[in-house]
Amino acid sequence: MPIDPKPDHYHAKADFGSVYNQPDPRPYYRTLGMLGYEIPAHGARVFDRLLDEMGGREGKTVLDVCCGYSANAALLNYDVQLPELYEHYASLEDAADDAVTELDRRWFAARRRRDAVTMVGLDVADNAVRYATSVGLLDADVVADLEAAPPDEEAKKAFATADLVGVTGGIGYIGQKTFQAILAAADEPPWVAALSLRWVDFSPILETLDDLGLVTEHLEGYCVPQRRFAHEPEREAALASLHERGVDPALELQLGAHCAELYVSRPPDAARQRPISEVLGYLAAG
Ligand SMILES: C[S@@+](CC[C@H](N)C(=O)[O-])C[C@H]1O[C@@H](n2cnc3c(N)ncnc32)[C@H](O)[C@@H]1O
Numbered sequence: 001m002p003i004d005p006k007p008d009h010y011h012a013k014a015d016f017g018s019v020y021n022q023p024d025p026r027p028y029y030r031t032l033g034m035l036g037y038e039i040p041a042h043g044a045r046v047f048d049r050l051l052d053e054m055g056g057r058e059g060k061t062v063l064d065v066c067c068g069y070s071a072n073a074a075l076l077n078y079d080v081q082l083p084e085l086y087e088h089y090a091s092l093e094d095a096a097d098d099a100v101t102e103l104d105r106r107w108f109a110a111r112r113r114r115d116a117v118t119m120v121g122l123d124v125a126d127n128a129v130r131y132a133t134s135v136g137l138l139d140a141d142v143v144a145d146l147e148a149a150p151p152d153e154e155a156k157k158a159f160a161t162a163d164l165v166g167v168t169g170g171i172g173y174i175g176q177k178t179f180q181a182i183l184a185a186a187d188e189p190p191w192v193a194a195l196s197l198r199w200v201d202f203s204p205i206l207e208t209l210d211d212l213g214l215v216t217e218h219l220e221g222y223c224v225p226q227r228r229f230a231h232e233p234e235r236e237a238a239l240a241s242l243h244e245r246g247v248d249p250a251l252e253l254q255l256g257a258h259c260a261e262l263y264v265s266r267p268p269d270a271a272r273q274r275p276i277s278e279v280l281g282y283l284a285a286g
Pocket residue numbers: 003005020039040065066067068069070071072122123124125128144145146147167168169170173174
């Protein structure tokens with residue numbers, strides 16, 4: 001069944017619901033690739049560095065929220081860069097539908113990093129997460145819309161062990177309720193790293209994370225392209241929202257693309273030890 005993930009403020013955003021939940025990822029990568037979708041590459045760089053800062057990858061679990069077909073897992077746990085991921089799925093375009101999973105599974109197995117972290121994926125798109133699990137990208141998956149209903153016991157168990165919660169391309173689809181549910185289930189408070197479109201108001205989520213005892217920092221100067229605007233109404237709506245929020249749209253105008261900022265939330269002790277500008281400032285420099 002196609003998913004229609006469109007909260008109100010996404011009304012002018014191109015609708016990719018038809019590719020989010022297909023039996024395999026080829027339509028997703030084909031469609032998003034045409035718009036230069038690149039946010040998973042930025043996300044993986046951030047998550048990788050944060051894992052270092054948390055003492056290394058060993059024994060760590062990453063919960064990828066709105067994981068889709070788990071591009072973030074592919075980039076974090078495999079010797080694979082985003083352009084190769086696009087090339088790989090393009091090379092599978094002519095493969096028989098029932099052969100794709102096995103070809104993909106083998107492709108990833110040959111590229112698995114020895115220091116892979118445990119990956120848990122959460123998404124409302126059941127086909128996408130189950131596909132990602134079947135090819136080995138996810139160690140556990142949760143199919144749920146936590147904006148609509150609270151998590152069941154199994155989902156809570158999957159969230160409990162998360163050390164790092166990451167989001168690319170998902171803020172706006174999900175909001176306060178999702179973060180509340182995840183953090184309420186956590187054994188220990190995880191770190192949260194969210195790449196969020198600049199025209200989306202992150203402050204309600206920030207307040208929720210604050211209420212739950214995490215300290216959130218906005219990485220000043222960090223602004224990375226997510227993907228090109230799909231069409232003129234989408235561009236106009238994004239620029240209008242940026243204007244409303246008082247954000248200078250210079251980069252969006254220059255690149256003709258949605259751009260994302262970065263919020264990192266940590267337990268107070270970790271936040272006190274080193275400001276996020278020291279940990280990730282080098283990513284903001286360019
Ligand atoms: C742009 S895709 C991002 C996928 C992946 N993170 C990436 O960067 O390639 C957005 C994802 O959000 C998921 N999504 C939309 N609404 C959701 C909800 N309420 N709960 C969980 N996932 C949701 C969609 O199914 C889709 O997989």
